[in-house]
Amino acid sequence: MLRDRKRVIGTLEERIKLHQAAGDVLQRMSTSGLFSEEDIVSLQTAILGFLREPEPRLLGICSYSRDHRKATNAGERTWRILVKRSMIHDNDGELEATLYHEFLHAILGHDEGHGQAFQNHEALWPLGR
Ligand SMILES: [Zn+2]
Numbered sequence: 001m002l003r004d005r006k007r008v009i010g011t012l013e014e015r016i017k018l019h020q021a022a023g024d025v026l027q028r029m030s031t032s033g034l035f036s037e038e039d040i041v042s043l044q045t046a047i048l049g050f051l052r053e054p055e056p057r058l059l060g061i062c063s064y065s066r067d068h069r070k071a072t073n074a075g076e077r078t079w080r081i082l083v084k085r086s087m088i089h090d091n092d093g094e095l096e097a098t099l100y101h102e103f104l105h106a107i108l109g110h111d112e113g114h115g116q117a118f119q120n121h122e123a124l125w126p127l128g129r
Contacts, residue, residue: 005052008085014050017088018095022048025099032127039107042075046106050085059084060098062105074106081106093126100125 010018030040051058060083071077081102087095104121105112112118 005054008050008053010050010085010088014085014088018048018050018083021095022099025096025103028127029100029103032124034121034124034127035107036073039074042073043078043103043106045075046078047080049080049082051082053085055084059087059094060102062102064110068110074103077109078106097125 009015026040026043029035030037051061060081062081063079064077065071065079068077081099083095083098083102087098101122104118108115108118108121
């Protein structure tokens, strides 16, 4: 139920920080060698934004595209990724961890959910070298 929760666009500065963080996360994922370059590149064009507010429960969501089962890469599989805006200001690493979590959903797909492969990959964050 959506009730009266407002859509959140965020300020230009907040959106820059979101996209900067997403770029940093994708760079780490690329450097790790754990993911296909096609998936990483395809996620460069994923729509990123903020969850409606107030949002007391979720840190982020990955919404799949209508044709996600036919998609051949993560970018095609993904409609958009939304995160909780307050994380932009916290600077405690939770924004990056959440973006990684949502990118993993994009790569591993709807049917994997939070399954074993997902958990194994998530445990590797921050992909330290
Ligand atoms: Zn999840």
